[in-house]
Amino acid sequence: MLGDSRKAQEVFQATLREAAASAAHGDVPREPFWLFREARWRCLEESKTDLQAEPLEMEEYEITPEASLQIEQLEPAQLAIWISSAPEPQRTALALFYLNEFDYGEILDLADLKLSELSRLLVMGRRQFQAWLNMMAPQISKI
């Protein structure tokens, strides 16, 4: 989420410190995933002062049956860069969804989103990624 390992480490350690202090005082929140949410808010706070990408009108394209083959051609780092450059809260939604560790209810809880918002962000993300795929791996899309 930060694209800077030093900052990420600071956030990680600050979050753990906070969690340890809360646990020591016995006031650990009862809600699940509070640690993830805390870490996310810290990341957002940290990235507030960073250079922000200009809002960009991205092309969108309907998902094609060949999309999975196009994705297979990509390098994992390319996808990581693509997701990390998405605007918030789309970046969080895509990252948490494709991490495949949380169900949609947990993502809503973690990212403070409504179901309709999450749905819109994912649909838009898929369509934008398909458009980008068509640009990056056009040969398969033409098969």
Place this chain on the structure above:
Amino acid sequence: MKAQRLSRAQRTLLSCAPINEERIRDRSMRAALSRARGSKEFANQQSFDRAMAALVDAIPIPPETAEWFSDKDFFPASKWTWKKMMRNPAVLAVGIAVLVIAGVFVFNLLNHLNDFPGSATARKLLVLASSTRPVLLDPVDADAGTLGDLFFMKHGLEHYEVPPEFADFRTIGCRVFEDEESRRIAQIWLVEKRMQLFLFPAERNMKTGAVLRFPGWRYVQQEGWTGAVAEHNGVCFMAALRGRKDDLIRYISEAKE
């Protein structure tokens, strides 16, 4: 996706459909998925999502980040010790409860270790002995051994005989009364150490009616009083005095000698 078959809410849900179907927990999602199954559009979305998840899974974790999650424990698990466990309030409470229960059990066990048929009645009579005054008894100045005839002639009590160990002691008075179970009990007051003698029916087997016999002398204690009990011919005899067991044993051993 066949839009005509899906509601707007279901379309919203389907766009968040989990990549692995085993992760589905709620019914509305399951319903939406079952309606969308077979739809080309949804199949495209699922294969797209699976490919994306596989690629995300392959994203390498930078070595400096991997170090944060080393195999070593951040906080080593505290060692389990007896001392720690004993300080646990729940364990402490259970321990105390078990000790109390064990104490009560041992106390009861020790109390009833020397029980014999008729010991409960003997204890009740010891309580009675502690509260009896000589004026309650009919004055009789005789040898205790002679009162057996009196009990038989006057009250029809057979075998209510004072054993030889106590037969020669002089009496102050005697009486016959019924207890709460309508058993006839003979009470004799002796001059010797203000000792009291009791004669009462021995306990019987509830089914057969046979007398529950026990050999020799048995001792009971209650409220500072001690009783020596013996059974003979279906009648229990008890000599009771305020004091210890040794004070009574002396009379019985002397008689034997």
